[in-house]
Amino acid sequence: xxxxxxxxxxxxxxxxxxxxxxxxxxxxxxxxxxxxxxxxxxxxxxxxxxxxxxxxxxxxxxxxxxxxxxxxxxxxxxxxxxxxxxxxxxxxxxxxxxxxxxxxxxxxxxxxxxxxxxxxxxxxxxxxxxxxxxxxxxxxxxxxxxxxxxxxxxxxxxxxxxxxxxxxxxxxxxxxxxxxxxxxxxxxxxxxxxxxxxxxxxxxxxxxxxxxxxxxxxxxxxxxxxxxxxxxxxxxxxxxxxxxxxxxxxxxxxxxxxxxxxxxxxxxxxxxxxxxxxxxxxxxxxxxxxxxxxxxxxxxxxxxxxxxxxxxxxxxxxxxxxxxxxxxxxxxxxxxxxxxxxxxxxxxxxxxxxxxxxxxxxxxxxxxxxxxxxxxxxxxxxxxxxxxxxxxxxxxxxxxxxxxxxxxxxxxxxxxxxxxxxxxxxxxxxxxxxxxxxxxxxxxxxxxxxxxxxxx
Amino acid sequence: xxxxxxxxxxxxxxxxxxxxxxxxxxxxxxxxxxxxxxxxxxxxxxxxxxxxxxxxxxxxxxxxxxxxxxxxxxxxxxxxxxxxxxxxxxxxxxxxxxxxxxxxxxxxxxxxxxxxxxxxxxxxxxxxxxxxxxxxxxxxxxxxxxxxxxxxxxxxxxxxxxxxxxxxxxxxxxxxxxxxxxxxxxxxxxxxxxxxxxxxxxxxxxxxxxxxxxxxxxxxxxxxxxxxxxxxxxxxxxxxxxxxxxxxxxxxxxxxxxxxxxxxxxxxxxxxxxxxxxxxxxxxxxxxxxxxxxxxxxxxxxxxxxxxxxxxxxxxxxxxxxxxxxxxxxxxxxxxxxxxxxxxxxxxxxxxxxxxxxxxxxxxxxxxxxxxxxxxxxxxxxxxxxxxxxxxxxxxxxxxxxxxxxxxxxxxxxxxxxxxxxxxxxxxxxxxxxxxxxxxxxxxxxxxxxxxxxxx
Numbered sequence: 006x007x008x009x010x011x012x013x014x015x016x017x018x019x020x021x022x023x024x025x026x027x028x029x030x031x032x033x034x035x036x037x038x039x040x041x042x043x044x045x046x047x048x049x050x051x052x053x054x055x056x057x058x059x060x061x062x063x064x065x066x067x068x069x070x071x072x073x074x075x076x077x078x079x080x081x082x083x084x085x086x087x088x089x090x091x092x093x094x095x096x097x098x099x100x101x102x103x104x105x106x107x108x109x110x111x112x113x114x115x116x117x118x119x120x121x122x123x124x125x126x127x128x129x130x131x132x133x134x135x136x137x138x139x140x141x142x143x144x145x146x147x148x149x150x151x152x153x154x155x156x157x158x159x160x161x162x163x164x165x166x167x168x169x170x171x172x173x174x175x176x177x178x179x180x181x182x183x184x185x186x187x188x189x190x191x192x193x194x195x196x197x198x199x200x201x202x203x204x205x206x207x208x209x210x211x212x213x214x215x216x217x218x219x220x221x222x223x224x225x226x227x228x229x230x231x232x233x234x235x236x237x238x239x240x241x242x243x244x245x246x247x248x249x250x251x252x253x254x255x256x257x258x259x260x261x262x263x264x265x266x267x268x269x270x271x272x273x274x275x276x277x278x279x280x281x282x283x284x285x286x287x288x289x290x291x292x293x294x295x296x297x298x299x300x301x302x303x304x305x306x307x308x309x310x311x312x313x314x315x316x317x318x319x320x321x322x323x324x325x326x327x328x329x330x331x332x333x334x335x336x337x338x339x340x341x342x343x344x345x346x347x348x349x350x351x352x353x354x355x356x357x358x359x360x361x362x363x364x365x366x367x368x369x370x371x372x373x374x375x376x377x378x379x380x381x382x383x384x385x386x387x388x389x390x391x392x393x394x395x396x397x398x399x400x401x402x403x404x405x406x407x408x409x410x411x412x413x414x415x416x417x418x419x420x421x422x423x424x425x426x427x428x429x430x431x432x433x434x435x436x437x438x439x440x441x442x443x444x445x446x447x448x449x450x451x452x453x454x455x456x457x458x459x460x461x
Numbered sequence: 462x463x464x465x466x467x468x469x470x471x472x473x474x475x476x477x478x479x480x481x482x483x484x485x486x487x488x489x490x491x492x493x494x495x496x497x498x499x500x501x502x503x504x505x506x507x508x509x510x511x512x513x514x515x516x517x518x519x520x521x522x523x524x525x526x527x528x529x530x531x532x533x534x535x536x537x538x539x540x541x542x543x544x545x546x547x548x549x550x551x552x553x554x555x556x557x558x559x560x561x562x563x564x565x566x567x568x569x570x571x572x573x574x575x576x577x578x579x580x581x582x583x584x585x586x587x588x589x590x591x592x593x594x595x596x597x598x599x600x601x602x603x604x605x606x607x608x609x610x611x612x613x614x615x616x617x618x619x620x621x622x623x624x625x626x627x628x629x630x631x632x633x634x635x636x637x638x639x640x641x642x643x644x645x646x647x648x649x650x651x652x653x654x655x656x657x658x659x660x661x662x663x664x665x666x667x668x669x670x671x672x673x674x675x676x677x678x679x680x681x682x683x684x685x686x687x688x689x690x691x692x693x694x695x696x697x698x699x700x701x702x703x704x705x706x707x708x709x710x711x712x713x714x715x716x717x718x719x720x721x722x723x724x725x726x727x728x729x730x731x732x733x734x735x736x737x738x739x740x741x742x743x744x745x746x747x748x749x750x751x752x753x754x755x756x757x758x759x760x761x762x763x764x765x766x767x768x769x770x771x772x773x774x775x776x777x778x779x780x781x782x783x784x785x786x787x788x789x790x791x792x793x794x795x796x797x798x799x800x801x802x803x804x805x806x807x808x809x810x811x812x813x814x815x816x817x818x819x820x821x822x823x824x825x826x827x828x829x830x831x832x833x834x835x836x837x838x839x840x841x842x843x844x845x846x847x848x849x850x851x852x853x854x855x856x857x858x859x860x861x862x863x864x865x866x867x868x869x870x871x872x873x874x875x876x877x878x879x880x881x882x883x884x885x886x887x888x889x890x891x892x893x894x895x896x897x898x899x900x901x902x903x904x905x906x907x908x909x910x911x912x913x914x915x916x917x
Contacts (some may be wrong), residue, residue, distance in 0.1 A: 036623070037621045040620045040621055040623075041620045041621055164496045164497050164897070165493045165496055165497055167492070167496075167844060167845055167846065167901075169897075202896070202897060203896075363819070363876050363878050365846060388623060389623055390623065390821060390848075390849065390876075392846075392848035392849075393846065393848075420819050420846070420876070422819050422895060422897045422898050422901065423895050423897075423898070426895070439878060439879050439882070440658070440659075441620075441625075441658060441878045441879075442878050442879070445623070445878065
């Protein structure tokens with residue numbers, strides 16, 4: 006009996022090994038396709054040229070919807086459609102101004118309104134400014150020192166974190182919640198140090214939100230060099246004053262827009278979905294090349310690769326380009342609500358929204374047995390320098406609303422070192438994306454989807 | 462007895478675990494220092510500004526020697542000195558020309574002489590051109606079709622290799638040996654497709670050598686776009702002719718130059734050396750930022766980090782900035798000969814000469830027991846996304862001559878995807894180096910040296 010069990014185990018082992026050998030051959034073909042024949046780099050060039058500014062509700066976002074739908078149609082996906090969703094429409098208005106007055110002198114500082122920020126009115130506002138290290142410092146200063154002033158949050162992006170997303174998570178509360186926290190003490194506006202390790206003159210925008218218990222004061226980002234300069238001047242001239250002007254405003258809360266969706270029909274389980282995607286909207290500062298044009302073109306390329314290599318998927322593969330990730334998540338919420346309403350069975354969802362940099366791995370949350378299964382494939386990815394397999398999380402902002410509906414939510418992890426040099430800044434442009442890095446990402450995402458489709 | 466053995470083993474295990482915990486704390490300090498307080502990025506800025514062109518024998522190379530010696534002196538190393546070596550001195554001469562004539566038209570093609578190439582003479586030369594796919598193709602054409610012509614090697618850099626150094630190894634013979642292989646059949650000059658995946662108009666130079674059985678014909682690199690264009694025109698107009706002109710020449714075979722060397726004296730084994738280094742010379746096309754300014758500043762930073770963190774090394778740490786890696790290796794040969802002559806005991810040598818990109822790992826050759834010891838430290842490097850530990854090789858061109866004298870030769874492996882976009886081209890400039898990627902490299906190299914110093 007023991008003997009037969011051993012034989013059985015060794016046969017099973019051999020089968021597994023053989024399957025892995027087979028899989029490694031197919032994965033090699035997939036990644037070679039990505040590096041030699043994929044179109045994702047040229048599609049990203051087209052997207053960033055056709056619609057560099059595509060914040061939700063804007064004409065650029067409309068153009069992007071049409072552009073990407075046409076790309077999917079030209080690729081010959083089995084079905085391509087637009088899923089309506091209603092998005093906020095915020096506009097930046099005229100170019101922002103920030104002028105520092107001290108000791109009879111004046112200096113312009115590089116600044117950009119945060120997304121969703123109220124404006125100063127067309128006359129702008131002038132006030133003394135107080136530098137604040139962190140929220141604890143703000144609270145200790147209180148109304149007495151804050152009232153009537155512009156609060157300058159100079160919390161640094163922590164260079165000591167190895168993964169730059171941890172530095173972002175550490176700092177982003179000042180951008181997101183800083184305005185209302187300061188308005189509570191009577192601040193008239195806030196300036197936030199940009200969330201980046203780079204020392205340069207490019208401000209980084211990004212979402213903020215108001216707590217409606219307090220006045221909606223303007224909130225702007227300073228470039229890191231401007232923040233250093235302001236801090237330096239304040240140390241020597243605490244009476245320095247700032248003039249700021251921004252005419253940004255929320256135009257409407259509910260403008261019709263769309264998620265763009267394409268599918269390859271499953272040959273065995275046409276009613277079970279494997280979802281891949283990124284978000285199509287982008288901040289108006291740069292061209293949304295890394296955030297998240299890269300994720301869009303990589304996940305379209307997953308379906309394109311299956312089609313071109315004639316890898317007929319067992320499940321239906323669906324790519325979703327979500328609208329409004331940056332300032333509302335309305336596309337993601339609409340998609341998840343519809344998926345639930347229609348009882349669409351999702352077996353796996355993956356988002357690529359961390360830039361088009363060289364692949365490092367995946368972060369996978371959800372059902373632990375399924376995650377273990379995925380982790381058993383690690384070896385197959387080593388030839389592609391994919392070594393990081395983290396457990397947990399919900400894959401990405403756009404697929405997180407599928408939690409509870411989809412058993413596995415995965416996020417693609419490219420290298421993080423350069424991402425925040427470009428994130429939400431005017432340097433997030435096509436020329437900052439390396440063709441091979443982008444393509445390798447598309448390749449390894451497709452390889453993972455191939456295995457999920459085969460073994461789930 | 463068995464019981465006591467178990468206790469002993471578990472105590473040893475605990476000691477190992479405890480040591481690894483301790484080591485992980487020190488390594489964390491080392492990498493944090495690299496990311497927050499290291500000076501390697503600013504030193505690289507200074508080097509590339511002070512002496513962007515520093516090919517062996519040039520004034521720029523002399524300036525670089527002085528600059529880096531001064532850096533080491535300012536860092537307060539225990540000793541800093543110049544090791545004389547005699548290097549070849551090749552000059553590019555005037556800007557090269559390459560003009561394509563076909564069908565009554567003419568077009569300029571982007572071109573650059575290969576290092577060590579002879580010139581055409583000041584009048585240049587004009588001849589018909591024949592495209593050759595590879596050496597087999599060349600041999601099949603033979604004298605009948607080659608004689609009197611310019612041979613155009615259009616062998617592509619293979620995009621399907623994941624590691625770009627493999628694509629380089631695959632293609633580089635056309636650059637290195639193509640001239641004499643073609644001269645054998647009567648070719649009057651050769652043009653070589655640049656060794657890069659990038660499709661752009663930047664030619665990539667690099668070393669070539671002559672076989673003195675055949676005439677020394679000029680050898681130049683075409684940009685990839687120029688190569689594509691020439692190939693396209695030749696397909697339609699096989700009678701097309703090329704005019705090329707380069708005035709490059711070897712000025713002298715033996716000019717005095719130097720390796721730049723700095724040391725921190727060992728506290729336990731002052732007469733045993735751990736060597737780290739890169740090469741100080743660089744092609745004249747770009748500024749040698751990645752190749753190999755990055756390796757120079759990273760390995761200087763190893764000693765600087767020990768000093769600033771007061772990690773007193775047991776062995777003597779020696780950084781060597783080798784002269785003439787690019788076109789002669791004379792600095793490396795001199796260093797190895799002197800090390801042998803003086804019977805200097807080298808226990809470990811590491812070279813960083815693959816660009817200042819994000820770290821991936823190390824390639825380590827030599828004594829297998831020592832390599833096993835090093836590989837037992839892998840886990841300590843995972844928090845820094847260092848996962849690749851390859852066995853074999855001789856670390857790098859500059860330390861390879863130490864083989865047989867030094868038991869372990871290691872090469873630092875940064876990510877390879879972007880390297881050949883810049884390698885030996887005018888785009889190898891400081892702005893293409895990312896600060897954090899460079900610093901992380903310095904940090905993980907220092908961490909490895911720390912462990913070697915502690916456990917060897």
